Amino acid sequence: MAKDTDKLIRQLSxxxxxxxERRPVTALEIKQNVEGYAEMNEEAFARRFYADRAELEALGIRLRVEKAPDGYFESETYQLPPENFYLPPIEFTxxxxxxxxxxLALLDGEFAYAEPLRLALQHLAWGKPSPLEAPEETSVALAIKAGPGGKELSQRLQKLENAIFRRKTVVFDYYTIGRDAVETRxxxxxxxxxxxxxxxxIGYSHERGAVRVFRVSRIRGKIGYATKAERDFARPADFDPREYARRVGWQLGERRGTARVWLSDRIDWLVLRHFGHAGKTTPAAEVADAPDHGIVFETDFADERALVSWVLGLGKRARLxxxxxxxxxxxxxxxxxxxRHRGDFELAPERPPAAEQAHEDRRGAKADQTNEPSIRPERFARLITLAGILIEAAREGRKLSAAELCRTLAIDEDELRQDIxxxxxxxxxxxxxxxxxxxxxxxIEVDPExxxxxxxxxxxxLPLEAKALIAAIDLIGEHLPEGSLTSAREKIVAxxxxxxxxxxxxxxxxSGDDSEIARVVSGAIAQRRLLDIDYYxxxxxxxxxxxxxPYKLINGLEGWYxxxxxxxKDAPRSFRLDRIKTAAMREERFTPRAGVEPDLKGWPRTGEVPNAQLARVWISPERARWAREDRRVVAELEDGSVIIALPYAGHDYLVREILKEAGDAVVLxxxxxxxxxLEAALELAGAIAHS
Incomplete structure (x- = not known):
């Protein structure tokens, strides 16, 4: 029998x-009566029992331990109060x-937490009609489902979640993109x-002596614990994850100064919707060196290039x-x-294809993940859920359909038989x-003891299930009608x-705070009401x-639509919520038209709109590493630069993208x-010179 199966049987037993028993029991009683411990010697039992308790605690199941006056391990007693195992009742409407x-219907299958989400919903809907059947019609569709990386990503996330919960220091190899090197952290x-x-x-880096942010997809190989101690650290009481979630690109790192940016009154509201939390504003008319309309936005910065990139991308509507x-x-x-856009642009020779392997390894596409174990907490949760379903059916004298149970738990018949x-x-x-x-x-026939x-x-x-539920709700946010997910979230947290x-x-x-607009739009969708919008x-x-x-809310690479x-226009269109300045429902209702469905596999997910052209774009050696992660590279050059294929539907979009690269990108x-x-850059340079 596999070690993982032995451990599951031992911990469930x-x-x-x-x-x-419903009473305090001693370690000796546990050793004698619990499956898997009896054959162990005293030292092995003490080690395994301690490890099992730690793992159960990480799963959210904490034993009550009463220390003995004499301090001996053998005299300690252990108990599992019902409230430490059973879920408090939650009455959902x-x-x-x-x-x-x-x-679940929106996220299942492509969500990094798809399996624990299903199990959590089974727990919460216990004794009620199953919430796992897909709804016939929804007012929301998702193109981006928080599932990049597949099984390998889920395994890393589970390891990191356990370490966070247990306060365990971790060690891993990390691709530091700024230095183009793999280093141990x-x-x-x-x-x-x-x-x-x-x-x-987000965590405290021992090498840097400070809190740092690590992209999980850049972790290489296995993640290990640094020590065998029960706990390694205490998280600072003043740590707030929202601070990191709200940070903008130019503020990552040590502060270097404060920038002043003039913003046109055409876009000042839009910029503040995205970045208002990152600075303060003054009416431009009150600033001597600014135009007499719009605002002046003051923001601290750490990364000069990132701030310059942002301002250039705004074109003539902003000035530094x-x-x-x-x-x-x-x-x-x-x-x-x-x-670089005037006259010919000289390129280095192309690198032979064989040399590209090193870049594949740095991106992690070839990283060896075969030795990482499957996610054990998900199976643990599934086994407890399955036991409850089987026993409840037996108590009621019902026989169960194996096919229906497989569908409910999203497993095949072989897995079901193994679990039983x-x-x-x-x-x-x-x-x-x-x-x-x-x-x-x-x-399936059941005889319970x-x-x-x-x-x-x-x-x-379990913590994994709780995170799956809250993560699903937070990912969708205020984008379901009536705010029903918000109230469900409050009950789960309570x-x-x-x-x-x-x-x-x-x-x-x-990408920006669109919650007010989303509430109005989702209400109009639910009530089939016409909607007036002011759209930028x-x-x-x-x-x-x-x-x-309005027919449906959808998310995409750049936000919600x-x-x-x-x-x-008498045609279907998708409007980004963060670019809707105002939205108001009319009293007038509409009859839904047939076939007005968004393309979820196209531009929302890929960014490539129908009938897009492809530009060949050179990326400098200094920025090539980032392009390899996020763009389609079509050639590697000997000087370390790359050529990418960049889809675009019009010159306006392409101009903005190239300006944002701040000289590190050249259209070939x-x-x-x-x-x-070239013309856009010359026009912008002239506007700056005469301002």
Whole structure:
């Protein structure tokens, strides 16, 4: 029998024995009565029992330990109070259950926490109609589901979550993209953060002597514990994950100064919606060296290039006022864009294909993950859930359909049989077993032992399940009608006694704060009401009034959208919520049209709109490493630069993207796109010179 199976049987038998006894028991009694301990010598038992207790605690199941006056391990007693195992009852409304069901339907399969999300919903809906059937129709669709990296990512996340919960220092190899090197890191893990389509670990780096942020996809190989101690560190009491979630790119690192940026009154509201928390504003009319309209935005910065990149990407709608050295850096980079797009641009020779392997290894595409174990806590949770389902059916005299149970637990028949075989040997002590189940064809018959009702009520949510629920709710945010997910979240947090977003995992779900707009839009979708919006068209620098029939909220790489029928254009359109300045429902209702469905596999997920052209773009050696992570590289050059294929639907979009690269990107072809970049850069340089 596999070691993992031995451990599962031993830990489930320990839980069952303690709950069946309902009294404090000694270590000697546990050794004699719990499956798997009797054959061990005293030293092995002490070691295994200590390890099992630590793992159960990490799973959210804490034994009550009473120390003996004499201090001897043998005299300690152990108990598992029901409140440490059973889930406090949560009374959800039908609307909340429907919202949770919708969340599962939207996320299942591509969510990093898909399996624990299903199990958590089984727990919470115990004794109620299953929330796991997909709803017939939803007002929300997801193109981005917080699932980059597949099974390997989930394994890393689970290891890091356990380390955060147990306060264990971890050691791993990390690709430091700024130095283009793989280095060993020793980290006290404080929190996980999901932002911009990626998971990040926030923790105290022993090498740097400070808190640092690590992108999980850049971790290489296995993650190990630094010591065998029960706990290695205490997280600072003043640590707040929201501080890191709200940080903007130019503020990552040590503060270097304060920048002053003038923003046009056409976009000042939009910039503040995204970055208002990162600085303070003054009416431009009150600032001597600024135009007489708009605002002046003051923001601390740590990364000069990142701030210059942001200002350049705003084009003529923004101007950097100070400090002088930062203005000089922006001017230098703008001159570099002009220089590199004027005339011919000389390229280094292409690197032979064989040399690309090193870059594949740095990105982790070839990293060896085959030795990492599967996620054991998910199976532990599934076994407890399955035991409860089987015992409840037996108590009611019902036979179960194996096919239905497989569908409910999202497993195949072989996995179901393995789980039932394992539960059949879980001992509650004294030679009796929790249950005995047989699979005959498609029917499952169960004979529970008298003490089998230990598992007949839903167990306490495991940390992994709690995080899955809260993560799903936080990812979707305010984008379901009536706010029913918000109230469900409050009930889950109350039952747990803590908020996983504050303790382990913080999910951000939008690039800018669109919650007010989302509430109005989702209400209009639910009520089939026409919606008036003031929408900012970035490429035209224009605010337009539109009347739309709103059909569905969808998310994408850049944020949330409402997919609608635009009555002004008499065609389907998708509008980014953060670019809607105002939204107001009309009294007038509309009859839904057939076939107005968003393309979830296209531009929301890939960023590539229909009929897009491809530009060949050179990326400098200094920025090539970032391009390899996030862009489609079509050639590697001997000087370390790369050529990427960048899709674009119009020159306006391409101009913004190239300006934001601050001289580190050059359009090679097509020629008209290259000319458009040059003209835009010259126009911007002229506007700055005459301002």
């Amino acid at each position: 320990l839980i069952s024995y303690l709950m069946a 039908d609307q909340e259950l429907a919202a949770l069901r919708t969340a 020793k980290v006290d893990p404080y929190h996980l953060l999901y932002k911009g389509g990626q998971f990040y670990l 006022l100070g400090p002088p050295e930062l203005v000089a850096e922006l001017d230098r980079r703008l001159e570099l864009i002009v220089e 075989d394992l539960l059949n040997v879980v001992n509650f002590g004294g030679g009796s077993y929790v249950l005995y189940a047989e699979v005959a064809g498609d029917t 008298p003490y089998g009702d230990s598992f007949a009520r839903p167990a306490r949510l 039952a747990l006694g803590r908020d996983p977003a504050q303790e382990e995992l913080y999910m951000t779900h939008a 068209k970035e490429h035209a620098d224009l605010l337009e009034r539109r009347c739309i029939e 409402v997919h609608a029928w635009d009555l002004t 072809e097509p020629a008209d796109a290259r000319q458009a970049i």
